[in-house]
Amino acid sequence: MHLLVVNPNTTASMTATIAAAARAAAGPSTVIEAVTSTMGPASIEGYYDEALAVPGLLAEIARGERAGAAAAIIACFDDTGLDAARAMATIPVIGICxxxxxxxxxxxxxxxxxxxxxxxxxxxxxxxxxxxxxxxxxxxxxxxxxxxxxxxxxxxxxxxxxxxxxxxxxxxxxxxxxxxxxxxxxxxxxxxxxxxxxxxxVGAAVKQAEALVALGLATGKRGAYARPAVKPYAGLLAGFGLEGKAVA
Amino acid sequence: MHLLVVNPNTTASMTATIAAAARAAAGPSTVIEAVTSTMGPASIEGYYDEALAVPGLLAEIARGERAGAAAAIIACFDDTGLDAARAMATIPVIGICxxxxxxxxxxxxxxxxxxxxxxxxxxxxxxxxxxxxxxxxxxxxxxxxxxxxxxxxxxxxxxxxxxxxxxxxxxxxxxxxxxxxxxxxxxxxxxxxxxxxxxxxVGAAVKQAEALVALGLATGKRGAYARPAVKPYAGLLAGFGLEGKAVA
Amino acid sequence: MHLLVVNPNTTASMTATIAAAARAAAGPSTVIEAVTSTMGPASIEGYYDEALAVPGLLAEIARGERAGAAAAIIACFDDTGLDAARAMATIPVIGICxxxxxxxxxxxxxxxxxxxxxxxxxxxxxxxxxxxxxxxxxxxxxxxxxxxxxxxxxxxxxxxxxxxxxxxxxxxxxxxxxxxxxxxxxxxxxxxxxxxxxxxxVGAAVKQAEALVALGLATGKRGAYARPAVKPYAGLLAGFGLEGKAVA
Amino acid sequence: MHLLVVNPNTTASMTATIAAAARAAAGPSTVIEAVTSTMGPASIEGYYDEALAVPGLLAEIARGERAGAAAAIIACFDDTGLDAARAMATIPVIGICxxxxxxxxxxxxxxxxxxxxxxxxxxxxxxxxxxxxxxxxxxxxxxxxxxxxxxxxxxxxxxxxxxxxxxxxxxxxxxxxxxxxxxxxxxxxxxxxxxxxxxxxVGAAVKQAEALVALGLATGKRGAYARPAVKPYAGLLAGFGLEGKAVA
Amino acid sequence: MHLLVVNPNTTASMTATIAAAARAAAGPSTVIEAVTSTMGPASIEGYYDEALAVPGLLAEIARGERAGAAAAIIACFDDTGLDAARAMATIPVIGICxxxxxxxxxxxxxxxxxxxxxxxxxxxxxxxxxxxxxxxxxxxxxxxxxxxxxxxxxxxxxxxxxxxxxxxxxxxxxxxxxxxxxxxxxxxxxxxxxxxxxxxxVGAAVKQAEALVALGLATGKRGAYARPAVKPYAGLLAGFGLEGKAVA
Amino acid sequence: MHLLVVNPNTTASMTATIAAAARAAAGPSTVIEAVTSTMGPASIEGYYDEALAVPGLLAEIARGERAGAAAAIIACFDDTGLDAARAMATIPVIGICxxxxxxxxxxxxxxxxxxxxxxxxxxxxxxxxxxxxxxxxxxxxxxxxxxxxxxxxxxxxxxxxxxxxxxxxxxxxxxxxxxxxxxxxxxxxxxxxxxxxxxxxVGAAVKQAEALVALGLATGKRGAYARPAVKPYAGLLAGFGLEGKAVA
The missing domain is CATH 3.40.50.12500 (Rossmann fold)
Structure with a gap:
């Protein structure tokens, strides 16, 4: 089982701490891929940092899902971008909070x-x-x-x-x-x-992600977490290919 | 990992269904022990059945803990006796609801x-x-x-x-x-x-119990789930040895 | 009016305190029967004691109702077993909390x-x-x-x-x-x-019980407090005749 | 025990219905005095009627308390003026809702x-x-x-x-x-x-008022229901002597 | 725009403070009419004062509406009589709380x-x-x-x-x-x-009243704030002509 | 008074509708600047669109504040990015919801x-x-x-x-x-x-923004809406100059 753990801030040393905790919690057949977001603040403290961390976070989750991750973990206690990630992805997404x-x-x-x-x-x-x-x-x-x-x-x-x-x-x-x-x-x-x-x-989220994958459960795709509608996206963010997720 | 799954009603055929679901959800190193309570109603429907199922349920969890179970699951959706079991036991206890x-x-x-x-x-x-x-x-x-x-x-x-x-x-x-x-x-x-x-x-509770055990987490023993105080217990229930749990 | 006051712990001296308070509150035509449960802990402190006090409590209320009590009072501030008692009995049941x-x-x-x-x-x-x-x-x-x-x-x-x-x-x-x-x-x-x-x-519950009886009101018997369904009960608790209440 | 039951609307035939219900509920030693407010709307339907019924209601409760009532009941389901009456009076006041x-x-x-x-x-x-x-x-x-x-x-x-x-x-x-x-x-x-x-x-409130009086309980007089401060009251309402209640 | 600001207590010096704050907040085309209630307590502290201030307050709002006020403000932080005033009036009414x-x-x-x-x-x-x-x-x-x-x-x-x-x-x-x-x-x-x-x-309420008037919004007249039904009003309060508002 | 109204989706025709509503609501001395975000989805429907609209929205508000806007309005009913904008800006920010x-x-x-x-x-x-x-x-x-x-x-x-x-x-x-x-x-x-x-x-937000500005009120800058801390921002978003707001 391949679990993607995204540190949505851009500080690689914190990703190392997170990766170690995730690996300590993971089951024997779980492979932890811990990544640092490449776009956003060096730490997430409050609403502003949180908002600017989301596009980079979503880009990592979209990439990870394409690469075959079974589930994704957002390793920031604000559960930054959690709802957006759940709507975007088909794999389960868990917030550490x-x-x-x-x-x-x-x-x-x-x-x-x-x-x-x-x-x-x-x-x-x-x-x-x-x-x-x-x-x-x-x-x-x-x-x-x-x-x-x-x-x-x-x-x-x-x-x-x-x-x-x-x-x-x-x-x-x-x-x-x-x-x-x-x-x-x-x-x-x-x-x-x-x-x-x-x-x-972090450890808690690894176990929850493993649980969902083991039970064959994934995000419900009607209502709040329905796949985003297909529509144009403008500006620099369009370059991230996120809007591609919206193709039905 | 030895997980105890207690069916708190006294219908063995339902325990079989529960055991199958628990085993399907369990990880490769988890051993599921599914037991049927020997004291209480044949099914649990509402407050009265629930109350009379609790002593039999507690007896099974006490016995299972003595036998080395790493965690216990209460396999009734009313989470029958969950708080009492958590106060009594030192191993984690999970309700399926x-x-x-x-x-x-x-x-x-x-x-x-x-x-x-x-x-x-x-x-x-x-x-x-x-x-x-x-x-x-x-x-x-x-x-x-x-x-x-x-x-x-x-x-x-x-x-x-x-x-x-x-x-x-x-x-x-x-x-x-x-x-x-x-x-x-x-x-x-x-x-x-x-x-x-x-x-x-049932499957959900198996994964939560595995998660707690893997992370080394057990019920907090101050406040609501503190170990019961040592005191006399009268009547037939005294024969179950439950009060033995109250010895500090 | 015959009111049953059950002390759900098994300490008779506490029943004496309770009985005195109940009698001080009762109206001139009310007869207080104060009983001590014969099965359960010597005092009720938290979830575990509470759960083990319920069968003895229910047995007293079932007996009291058969003996003609107009209402029953559960004289423990945790309102131990209140919902189960209401489902079981046809007379009103009041908790002191x-x-x-x-x-x-x-x-x-x-x-x-x-x-x-x-x-x-x-x-x-x-x-x-x-x-x-x-x-x-x-x-x-x-x-x-x-x-x-x-x-x-x-x-x-x-x-x-x-x-x-x-x-x-x-x-x-x-x-x-x-x-x-x-x-x-x-x-x-x-x-x-x-x-x-x-x-x-205790005094408050005596007056509420008197009020319900005087007004001719008893527990609603559809939904949460419907009479328990007829079904087998196993084990020592079956000896209390509680399941007899489940006969329609 | 002298209980004052105030119909805060000005329709005497409704007071008769209320009085009959109050007397049917009252204990043998309770005397029900049912009065119709002399100031306000013929029925209370919504916020406006409710507000205009309050002064007449308070005047009746003040008069009843001076006349020795042990408790007062406000016989309108909106519990019209209940908080004001509790602050004004020293006897218990009960709303029928x-x-x-x-x-x-x-x-x-x-x-x-x-x-x-x-x-x-x-x-x-x-x-x-x-x-x-x-x-x-x-x-x-x-x-x-x-x-x-x-x-x-x-x-x-x-x-x-x-x-x-x-x-x-x-x-x-x-x-x-x-x-x-x-x-x-x-x-x-x-x-x-x-x-x-x-x-x-109405019957429910009679029993609650009897309960409070029998138990020797009256409204708490610190905080929200503290006796109103002594101060001038202007206008026609001053003629009702209500402000006299505010004298310490 | 003519805004009525009612001080529901009967202390004129406080009305002066309120009027100054209202005028400081008002837009250039807003005319503030600040009035002192003529009936009720000198200050409003708690439920009793509040209740006795309402009729005088309603009388001022009814008068102000007849005189062409575009909206009314109740300048007491308890939002005294607010719901009654909204039901009575057709112009918007704002409480300062x-x-x-x-x-x-x-x-x-x-x-x-x-x-x-x-x-x-x-x-x-x-x-x-x-x-x-x-x-x-x-x-x-x-x-x-x-x-x-x-x-x-x-x-x-x-x-x-x-x-x-x-x-x-x-x-x-x-x-x-x-x-x-x-x-x-x-x-x-x-x-x-x-x-x-x-x-x-006070300033906040002036701006909210200006906002509602500018947007052409007034109190909804179905449900809780429906115009009071036509019915007799008895007693001294009948002299205020408030019941006249109830004529459809 | 210069009010910035940002349409956080990238559909200019919807900005025209919004601008017309804003101007219809605005007071005579208010100048409405209605802008369309240049980065993000063509419409905002649910969590994913919302998240991707925020950077473009924040960029417009940052630009508007530098250009002298007295307050900003976020013209999407999800109140997209509202908390982040309030933390970033010193001018008041209002959401239309x-x-x-x-x-x-x-x-x-x-x-x-x-x-x-x-x-x-x-x-x-x-x-x-x-x-x-x-x-x-x-x-x-x-x-x-x-x-x-x-x-x-x-x-x-x-x-x-x-x-x-x-x-x-x-x-x-x-x-x-x-x-x-x-x-x-x-x-x-x-x-x-x-x-x-x-x-x-939209009209409601225009009036609230005018109210805050007229009263001299702006977002509190301790706690949840404190100015973001100074820290590095990585990636394409760094090009928007938003992180410049974080300089004390």
């Missing part, structure tokens, strides 16, 4: 998501609400830029541990969800340190 | 659950609400007793197909969730017939 | 429920949500085992008074609901001390 | 309210939402003016029976709530005809 | 409303919920009587600034809504001081 | 949105939920491609009229919102034909 929230909901009645940037707090809280987890999940932000996760000298892990401690004390959290793809390598150590489930979305 | 709704939410923005008995309509609708899927999922009931699924001469499949057709037309459903463990063998044929995703909870 | 929340809603726009065990916090919060009181009610837990209420030397009342004070200051609570049947004897003194309504569920 | 919805919620998981005028449909639906019953209750309107209930030649009862039949078939209603005080005399006959619980708010 | 919340929702994902009296906290929170802003807006009260806004020696502005600072720190507020008509003159200074949007409802 | 829903909420308690493509049904319903209008608004789709609005021979207007009639009969709609920018020219005629408010989002 929705995958992580699902698994957390099997482990705890109340849990807390810890994300990086203050700009991401509201977008992630809106995802929590959209996925129906609002009565049981809270969202906290560290107030640290995402790219600090790539800096070994950063104090980000210490700040994260402090925030997890506050979530346990103040939110009655029974589990923690790591709210950034770049935190994927921290899940196991934090789980052991705090003695609670700590869910990383 | 929550598993099916999660996978369906990755495939469609709107979907419809089709259950059997009219008595189950409200309990299933309450689960849909509890799992946060109320804005996107509707529930329909066939108005047919569950045990008719065991009768080859029954017209239940024809009625089910009619209800799916109505869900597509009236609910704008983009996917269907089969709302009874006894329907597990119908998913593939219905998917092909209607050209939409049809999700069976 | 739903009764207390209803009366509190007539007295205050915002109120706080104070329960005992941390394990009960989420189950009670889910009841608050299920009964539609989420926008106006908060839930607090003392973090003390229920059975300490039976210990005259315990500091539980002092802790309770502290938590009520915090609810007034932090939650803007306009009334307090006592979230455990074992607190029933404290309502009047706390009401006088704090100068706010303090609602005990 | 909230009382009826509470009792119905003890009898059924899903129920339907049938009101008279199309103008009342949205206000009653907003009450259903405000009281937390939205997930389980629907509202239907007969599209007939309220005062037709006072006309023996009217076909209103036939139309009501048709609407109840539709609620059973289309809403899966398990109980019916009569959504107008003027329907109070119809509950028993409809209950027998349809074999389901039919809840009348 | 709904207008302010709408504009704030265009400027921020999360915002905080700061109101005056503790009695208003719950009514304003209920409006926030009714207008669909509950997931994104919080409400705070200063705990100061409204009329202190008319006292130049009062410390109310200092307290308000402290509360805004807390909203920024604790609520993650991105904008502030001033929750009292009497605060209208403070918006610009606070906006500059805190560097965030500060929305005053 | 949010503007139309706001105005409709001032005119009716219940209303129905009629959109074009079946692919847009769920995205628009999600907007209705996001803007807090879910309890009062329904969404219907004509099942006709957007570009048929540009075809004078199309039967789309007849189909639209039929759907409005169904909304009045089945949804109890009190007002209609036109759910596509291309319908802007139909509002007045439909309003007269059906005798109810018919709200067009």
């Amino acid at each position: 929705e995958a992580a929230l699902s698994l957390a909901s099997f482990l705890a009645r109340r849990f807390t998501v810890v994300t990086m940037s203050q700009r991401s707090l509201v977008p992630v809280a809106e995802l929590v609400r959209r996925y129906g987890m609002e009565p049981r999940a809270r969202v906290r932000a560290l107030g640290i830029p995402v790219l600090e996760l790539e800096d070994p000298a950063s104090s980000v892990v210490a700040v994260l541990r402090g925030e997890i401690a506050r979530a346990l004390a103040e939110d009655h959290a029974e589990a923690i969800v790591l709210g950034c793809a770049g935190m994927a390598d921290l899940a196991v150590a934090l789980r052991e340190e705090f003695g609670i489930p700590v869910v990383d979305g | 929550e598993a099916a709704l999660s996978l369906a939410s990755f495939l469609a923005r709107r979907f419809t659950v089709v259950t059997m008995s009219q008595r189950s309509l409200v309990p299933v609708a309450e689960l849909v609400r509890r799992y946060g899927m109320e804005p996107r999922a509707r529930v329909r009931a066939l108005g047919i007793p569950v045990l008719e699924l065991e009768d080859p001469a029954s017209s239940v499949v024809a009625v089910l197909r009619g209800e799916i057709a109505r869900a597509l037309a009236e609910d704008h459903a983009e996917a269907i969730v089969l709302g009874c463990a006894g329907m597990a063998d119908l998913a593939v044929a219905l998917r092909e017939e209607f050209g939409i995703p049809v999700v069976d909870g | 739903e009764a207390a929340l209803s009366l509190a809603s007539f007295l205050a726009r915002r109120f706080t429920v104070v329960t005992m065990s941390q394990r009960s916090l989420v189950p009670v919060a889910e009841l608050v949500r299920r009964y539609g009181m989420e926008p106006r009610a908060r839930v607090r837990a003392l973090g003390i085992p229920v059975l300490e209420l039976e210990d005259p030397a315990s500091s539980v009342v002092a802790v309770l008074r502290g938590e009520i004070a915090r609810a007034l200051a932090e939650d803007h609570a306009e009334a307090i609901v006592l979230g455990c049947a074992g607190m029933a004897d404290l309502a009047v003194a706390l009401r006088e001390e704090f100068g706010i309504p303090v609602v005990d569920g | 909230e009382a009826a919805l509470s009792l119905a919620s003890f009898l059924a998981r899903r129920f339907t309210v049938v009101t008279m005028s199309q103008r009342s449909l949205v206000p009653v639906a907003e009450l259903v939402r405000r009281y937390g019953m939205e997930p389980r209750a629907r509202v239907r309107a007969l599209g007939i003016p309220v005062l037709e209930l006072e006309d023996p030649a009217s076909s209103v009862v036939a139309v009501l029976r048709g609407e109840i039949a539709r609620a059973l078939a289309e809403d899966h209603a398990e109980a019916i709530v009569l959504g107008c005080a003027g329907m109070a005399d119809l509950a028993v006959a409809l209950r027998e005809e349809f074999g389901i619980p039919v809840v009348d708010g | 709904e207008a302010a919340l709408s504009l704030a929702s265009f400027l921020a994902r999360r915002f905080t409303v700061v109101t005056m009296s503790q009695r208003s906290l719950v009514p304003v929170a209920e409006l926030v919920r009714r207008y669909g802003m509950e997931p994104r807006a919080r409400v705070r009260a200063l705990g100061i009587p409204v009329l202190e806004l008319e006292d130049p020696a009062s410390s109310v502005v200092a307290v308000l600034r402290g509360e805004i600072a807390r909203a920024l720190a604790e609520d993650h507020a991105e904008a502030i809504v001033l929750g009292c008509a009497g605060m209208a003159d403070l918006a610009v200074a606070l906006r500059e001081e805190f560097g965030i949007p500060v929305v005053d409802g | 949010e503007a139309a829903l706001s105005l409709a909420s001032f005119l009716a308690r219940r209303f129905t949105v009629v959109t074009m493509s079946q692919r847009s049904l769920v995205p628009v319903a999600e907007l209705v939920r996001r803007y807090g209008m879910e309890p009062r608004a329904r969404v219907r789709a004509l099942g006709i491609p957007v570009l048929e609005l540009e075809d004078p021979a199309s039967s789309v207007v007849a189909v639209l009229r039929g759907e409005i009639a169904r909304a009045l009969a089945e949804d109890h709609a009190e007002a209609i919102v036109l759910g596509c920018a291309g319908m802007a020219d139909l509002a007045v005629a439909l309003r007269e034909e059906f005798g109810i408010p018919v709200v067009d989002g």
Whole structure:
């Protein structure tokens, strides 16, 4: 099984972290192809970065599907471009936020998501609400830029541990969800340190993608995720061949 | 990986259907142990049956955990006894309703659950609400007793197909969730017939259980799912050794 | 009017507290029969205890209905087994949580429920949500085992008074609901001390049961609370004669 | 126990219907004083009538409280002026809508309210939402003016029976709530005809008022229902002495 | 364009503040007529004051409409009598709370409303919920009587600034809504001081009223806001001629 | 006042319709600059088109802001790219869906949105939920491609009229919102034909933009709409200069 994992930001070192987490989670017959988007921001923090990351992300998924990927994973906790990708592709597409929230909901009645940037707090809280987890999940932000996760000298892990401690004390959290793809390598150590489930979305999404493929399930193609209608696309984006997906 | 699948009703022929669906979904290294509860009703239709099925179900999960199961699946769409089982066990426990709704939410923005008995309509609708899927999922009931699924001469499949057709037309459903463990063998044929995703909870739960075990995740043990306190249990139920789980 | 009040835990001293509160609330022509369940845990703290208390509870209600009770009250704040009991019985069945929340809603726009065990916090919060009181009610837990209420030397009342004070200051609570049947004897003194309504569920449920009986109202028997279908029940629980209720 | 039942519309014949229902529900030691407001519309259908009925209603409750009433009931299904009355009075005040919805919620998981005028449909639906019953209750309107209930030649009862039949078939209603005080005399006959619980708010409110008084509970006087501040009131309404209530 | 702005309390000095804010917001061709109600409380703090302010308010709107006003604004943050006024009038009617919340929702994902009296906290929170802003807006009260806004020696502005600072720190507020008509003159200074949007409802409502008139839109007259039915009105209120509006 | 109205699809004839509606709504001192995006799909129907329209849209808003526009309007009913645009820009940005829903909420308690493509049904319903209008608004789709609005021979207007009639009969709609920018020219005629408010989002957004500018209000720049952080952007999109906005 060939799974495509797209890092929708353009920072290759973060893709390495993501790829390692994906491979650690993957089953023995799963091949992980982890790619870095070539178009968009170096990190995704809030609505603006998110919007500009989508075309590059879609281009990678379209390419991956043509190359035979069985499913695609969007490795950004904002589930950037997820609905557009599902409408475009015929293979299943999984976002790491929705995958992580699902698994957390099997482990705890109340849990807390810890994300990086203050700009991401509201977008992630809106995802929590959209996925129906609002009565049981809270969202906290560290107030640290995402790219600090790539800096070994950063104090980000210490700040994260402090925030997890506050979530346990103040939110009655029974589990923690790591709210950034770049935190994927921290899940196991934090789980052991705090003695609670700590869910990383990258691993969660790999298992969900494997599940859908194994069960022969793919995105429904009537209604919201119907294949886009055939129509002209103008401008530079037309060069990406995305509109070709719209041919019935 | 040893997965315990408990049919919480006492009808062995339904366990056979469930076991087949579980094995079809399981990965190559997963061993499915499918058991029939020895205490409770022959089928679970509504709140009363559900309540009386729980002690037998818990006894099976306690026994399975002692025998080394890596995770347990409750194979009744009411997710009967799920919270109690999670508090009791240390291994992960998955309900087929929550598993099916999660996978369906990755495939469609709107979907419809089709259950059997009219008595189950409200309990299933309450689960849909509890799992946060109320804005996107509707529930329909066939108005047919569950045990008719065991009768080859029954017209239940024809009625089910009619209800799916109505869900597509009236609910704008983009996917269907089969709302009874006894329907597990119908998913593939219905998917092909209607050209939409049809999700069976048994297969879905197997993949979720495999996912949790593979990722090293187990139920959070603070708060709602904390291990039950040590205390006396009186009466016949005391003979099941369930209270033994309460020893710290 | 003969009202059955079932203490679904197996601690007789708590039944005495409950019986006294019920009799203090009852009208002059009401006879309170307070019984202790003979099967289940010594106290009900969270999902596991709750599930194992249900068969014993149902057996008492079935027996009481045969003996001519006009209505039944479930005297545990988790409203343990309430839906199953309503489906089984033809007489009205009232839970003390739903009764207390209803009366509190007539007295205050915002109120706080104070329960005992941390394990009960989420189950009670889910009841608050299920009964539609989420926008106006908060839930607090003392973090003390229920059975300490039976210990005259315990500091539980002092802790309770502290938590009520915090609810007034932090939650803007306009009334307090006592979230455990074992607190029933404290309502009047706390009401006088704090100068706010303090609602005990046992008294509240007695009045609701009297109301339904006086008005000639009983549980609706179509849909969710339809009489259980006739079917075989296996195992030790079959000895309770509960399945006899399923005969049409 | 002296209960004040205020018909906030100015139609005395409807007060007679209300008084009869209240007396039929009242306990042996309860004295029902049923009064007709002297100021406001002849019937209350929608927001405008509701607003103009409030001063007359408040005047009656203020007078009744001075005369020693133990509790007051607002006998209009819009719960007209309920919050203002609770803030003004120290005795408990009950609305017939909230009382009826509470009792119905003890009898059924899903129920339907049938009101008279199309103008009342949205206000009653907003009450259903405000009281937390939205997930389980629907509202239907007969599209007939309220005062037709006072006309023996009217076909209103036939139309009501048709609407109840539709609620059973289309809403899966398990109980019916009569959504107008003027329907109070119809509950028993409809209950027998349809074999389901039919809840009348007037009787329901009498029992709730008796319950609060028997339990020694009165409106919380901090926050939303705090006694109004002392301040000048101008204009004709000043003549009603209502502002006198505001003296600390 | 002639806009009627009604101060529904009877304090003329507050009308002056409101009129100034309305005129500052109005377009060049808009004429603001600001009137003080002649019947009701000197300030509106909570449900009781609100109810008694409605008849005087309706009388002013009815008079204003007869005099040719193109739209009416209710200048009290409780949106006192708004639904009744909309049913009565044919011209558009705007409440300052709904207008302010709408504009704030265009400027921020999360915002905080700061109101005056503790009695208003719950009514304003209920409006926030009714207008669909509950997931994104919080409400705070200063705990100061409204009329202190008319006292130049009062410390109310200092307290308000402290509360805004807390909203920024604790609520993650991105904008502030001033929750009292009497605060209208403070918006610009606070906006500059805190560097965030500060929305005053009076100005907001003037622009919304201008918008509706310019677009030729008026209240829908079927359903909830249908013109009141013709019927007798009794008592002193009958002298206001309001019932005349009910003639078809 | 210079208002920028961006048609985020690339069909110039639809921009002409939008521009006419905007100019008809604009105040005498407002200058409407209506532009067609140069990059993206010819019409926006569902998530995929929406995502690919955003970069072109953002480029136009960035250009317009540099050229001195006082506010920007996104003239697609999906409110395409609205959050990203608000984070990017310092001038206010208004979406036609949010503007139309706001105005409709001032005119009716219940209303129905009629959109074009079946692919847009769920995205628009999600907007209705996001803007807090879910309890009062329904969404219907004509099942006709957007570009048929540009075809004078199309039967789309007849189909639209039929759907409005169904909304009045089945949804109890009190007002209609036109759910596509291309319908802007139909509002007045439909309003007269059906005798109810018919709200067009383009005109509504023009008035909201004028309101914000007149009141001196602009997007809050802390939290969700904080200015994007300075960081590298890769790929073709970097050529648009959008990342220049991120310089502090």
